[in-house]
Each structure stands twice: as C-alpha cells, then as structure tokens.
Amino acid sequence: SSTADHDLYDMTLAPTTASILPGLQTPLLTFNGSFPGPTIRARRGRASKVRVTNRMTTPSSVHLHGADVAPSSDGHPVDLIQPGESKIYHYPNRQPAATLWYHDHAHHIEAEQVYRGLAGLYLIGDAESDALGLPGGQYDIPLFIRDAAFDEQGRLLFTLDDFASRRVVLVNGAHQPFVQVRRRKYRLRLVNAANSRPIRLVLSDGGEFVRIASDGGLLEHPVRGTSIELWPAERAEVVVDFTNHATGSTLYLENVFNGPETPNRQLLQFQVGEPVPDPSRVPDTLRTHPDLGEPILTRTINMGRDATNTFYAINGLPYDPDRIDFRCKRGSTELWVVNNTDGQYNFPHSMHVHLVQFRVLDRNGVPVGPEEAYPKDTVRIPAGQTVRMLVRFESPFTGVYPYHCHFLDHSSAHMMAQLEVV
Ligand code: C2O
Ligand code: CU
Numbered sequence: 001s002s003t004a005d006h007d008l009y010d011m012t013l014a015p016t017t018a019s020i021l022p023g024l025q026t027p028l029l030t031f032n033g034s035f036p037g038p039t040i041r042a043r044r045g046r047a048s049k050v051r052v053t054n055r056m057t058t059p060s061s062v063h064l065h066g067a068d069v070a071p072s073s074d075g076h077p078v079d080l081i082q083p084g085e086s087k088i089y090h091y092p093n094r095q096p097a098a099t100l101w102y103h104d105h106a107h108h109i110e111a112e113q114v115y116r117g118l119a120g121l122y123l124i125g126d127a128e129s130d131a132l133g134l135p136g137g138q139y140d141i142p143l144f145i146r147d148a149a150f151d152e153q154g155r156l157l158f159t160l161d162d163f164a165s166r167r168v169v170l171v172n173g174a175h176q177p178f179v180q181v182r183r184r185k186y187r188l189r190l191v192n193a194a195n196s197r198p199i200r201l202v203l204s205d206g207g208e209f210v211r212i213a214s215d216g217g218l219l220e221h222p223v224r225g226t227s228i229e230l231w232p233a234e235r236a237e238v239v240v241d242f243t244n245h246a247t248g249s250t251l252y253l254e255n256v257f258n259g260p261e262t263p264n265r266q267l268l269q270f271q272v273g274e275p276v277p278d279p280s281r282v283p284d285t286l287r288t289h290p291d292l293g294e295p296i297l298t299r300t301i302n303m304g305r306d307a308t309n310t311f312y313a314i315n316g317l318p319y320d321p322d323r324i325d326f327r328c329k330r331g332s333t334e335l336w337v338v339n340n341t342d343g344q345y346n347f348p349h350s351m352h353v354h355l356v357q358f359r360v361l362d363r364n365g366v367p368v369g370p371e372e373a374y375p376k377d378t379v380r381i382p383a384g385q386t387v388r389m390l391v392r393f394e395s396p397f398t399g400v401y402p403y404h405c406h407f408l409d410h411s412s413a414h415m416m417a418q419l420e421v422v
C-alpha cells in the first residue's frame with residue numbers, strides 16, 4: 001500500500017514448501033512464501049517502508065545490501081525481530097538506480113537462513129537511468145543465482161562452510177529454467193546470491209555481454225566482454241543482443257568458474273523467438289561518477305584466520321557486536337588496504353561494507369578494470385592478493401555499520417567487524 005510520501009510493503013517470514021526439483025517438495029524459509037523473495041521496485045526520491053513480521057521459530061534481521069540507510073534500518077546482526085514480532089524498516093531510496101538485494105543478517109545464523117531462502121531483490125529506478133533508453137520492462141530480467149545441496153527427498157542440506165557439496169545452481173529459485181527471449185536486446189541483472197560460490201558466466205556461443213552497471217548502479221561507460229565474474233553478493237547488469245541468434249535456436253548461460261567442486265555448468269536456457277522492433281540502445285556515456293576525494297588516512301585490514309586457526313577472522317578477531325573496530329568521520333574518505341596474504345591458508349574472501357559504495361583501485365598494484373572500480377559494495381579478495389579501495393562516508397547517516405566477508409559461511413563464523421561513522 002502507499003501514502004503520499006512512501007510505499008509500504010508487508011513481508012512475512014515463514015516456513016514454506018516449494019517444488020524446486022521435479023516431483024519433490026523442498027522446505028524453505030521465505031519472505032511472503034516466495035523463493036526467492038518478492039522483488040521490490042522502488043524509485044529514487046520516494047521512500048519505502050517494509051514491515052517484516054517473523055512467523056518463523058528463529059529470530060531474523062533483514063539487511064538491504066548496498067543501501068544507504070540509517071543504522072536502525074540496516075538489519076544489524078543483533079537488532080533482531082524475534083518470532084511473533086514485527087519491525088518496520090525505512091528505506092529512503094536517495095541513492096541512484098541500482099540492483100540491490102535484501103537478506104537475513106541474524107547473528108551467526110545468516111548463512112543458514114539465507115541458504116534456506118531468506119533473500120530477494122530490491123531494485124531502485126530513477127529518471128536519469130530511464131532516460132538512457134536501455135532495455136526495460138519485460139526486456140529487463142533479473143537472474144538471481146545461488147547454489148544448493150539437496151538430499152533424496154528434495155530437502156536442502158546445510159552444513160556451515162560445506163560449499164563443495166552445493167552442486168546444484170539455481171536461477172530465480174529454479175534448476176536450469178528456460179527463458180523465452182525475442183530477437184532484440186535484453187538487460188539482465190545478474191546477482192550472485194550464493195553463500196560461498198564464485199561464478200564466472202559466459203554465453204554458450206561465446207556471445208558478448210555489454211556491462212552497464214555494477215553493485216551500486218551504472219558504470220560511466222559500457223564495458224564489453226565475453227565473461228562476467230561475480231563473487232558472492234556482487235551484481236552486474238549487462239545487455240545481451242539476441243538479434244544475431246536464429247529464431248528457434250537455444251543458447252545457455254553457463255558457469256565456467258574453475259573451482260574444486262563440479263556444479264552444473266548450464267544455468268539457464270534462452271530460447272530465441274521472433275524478432276521484435278527494438279528501440280532500446282546503450283549510450284556511450286551512462287553516468288558521471290562522483291570524485292571520492294583524497295583519503296585522510298589508511299587502514300589495513302587482514303582477512304584470514306584467528307591465531308589458533310579455529311575461525312575466520314578480520315584482523316585476527318572474532319566478531320563482537322559490542323565492539324567498535326574503528327571510527328570513521330562522516331564526509332571523509334579513507335584508503336583501505338585489504339590483505340588476504342597470510343600465506344598459511346588459501347581461503348578466498350571478500351570485503352563488503354554496509355552503507356557505502358566504494359571505489360576499488362588495484363589488486364597487488366595492478367589497477368582494476370572500470371567494470372570493477374565503482375560503484376562497489378562488495379569486492380573479491382582472492383588468496384595472495386592485496387586490494388586497495390577508497391571508501392567515502394558520504395551518507396548523512398551516522399552510527400554503527402558492519403563490514404565483513406560476504407562468503408556468508410565465513411561471516412557467520414566470525415568474519416565480521418563493525419565501524420562507527422561519527
Ligand atoms: Cu549482504 Cu552485511 O550483507
Ligand atoms: Cu550489506
């Protein structure tokens with residue numbers, strides 16, 4: 001429902017059962033019975049309120065990933081909605097158009113609760129991006145990608161950090177779905193919503209993706225390529241032109257990431273139909289990015305394990321929701337040097353910072369491409385790498401915000417810390 005100054009959404013968290021694999025019923029935890037959760041479409045400049053009612057037996061906290069929101073609506077890990085209770089989250093939607101997503105963030109249990117279904121898309125649109133003439137409406141398709149392990153009855157198997165057994169990759173909650181496309185350009189919003197699985201996407205015919213947006217919205221200029229690497233929580237918006245594919249042909253979206261495990265390679269089948277008139281276009285300039293300014297200080301952040309090698313840790317420490325790891329000045333810019341260079345262990349990690357969109361500068365001194373630079377809220381930190389990034393605290397909000405590895409199997413096992421914007 002809506003009022004003059006905001007839109008109100010009601011979301012109920014509840015156990016649900018759905019058919020994902022043929023002939024089998026899978027128990028899930030869902031928002032409004034939907035797997036993944038319902039897609040919320042917001043507009044820049046118009047606030048949303050989301051009233052979440054918890055009808056599960058476990059507590060929850062709902063975080064809008066990538067959003068500029070007050071701490072009281074950020075879904076902090078200990079700001080919990082207990083079973084039987086409700087909470088209203090306020091999302092001001094002051095930021096530019098972007099593909100955001102919401103997910104559970106309850107302390108220590110977010111990995112399992114997200115895995116069991118507590119995640120969905122939240123899209124912000126704005127007039128500036130509408131004016132570009134990119135493919136829209138029915139030609140704008142979100143693809144929410146995650147992996148899962150099932151037992152013979154179709155139940156989800158969950159063991160913390162057992163990512164290798166999650167060999168079934170689902171797209172929009174379905175295993176190897178078909179998508180009918182017309183011969184024209186499409187915008188695909190790709191989200192890696194897996195707990196711990198990096199993916200690298202290609203089209204089976206080697207076709208081109210024109211990358212137009214990253215985590216927090218549009219790139220300055222489109223970037224052409226034939227593969228898209230996304231680690232957990234990263235997003236990319238791409239334009240794919242099906243005009244060059246014959247009517248009646250099929251092509252696949254494939255995952256070719258070289259991991260030790262062997263998931264299904266074909267994620268989705270596009271069935272190409274008749275041509276249709278296509279007035280959409282991809283302009284050479286999409287948006288002008290802000291200058292993040294000069295850093296006032298440098299922070300060193302080490303991603304790894306604690307000294308006794310019993311848990312994943314940031315700077316050697318387990319997450320403590322009562323500890324402020326550092327304070328940042330509102331309106332300032334910082335240089336973060338994020339290391340995964342311990343050398344003893346070979347775990348991949350990532351860095352996600354709530355509240356901000358940051359600029360990734362380089363990996364082991366090599367500048368990153370424009371598609372990975374800005375606007376980012378999550379960046380991959382492979383073993384052996386040092387990644388430098390500029391973080392600007394532009395938001396009007398102050399208070400406590402988490403930063404963490406977005407391998408949720410790691411964040412649930414202590415790999416989280418928090419800053420306070422003052
Ligand atoms: Cu998407 Cu703190 O997370
Ligand atoms: Cu987040």
Ligand code: CU
Nearest residue numbers: 349405407410
């Ligand atoms: Cu990690």
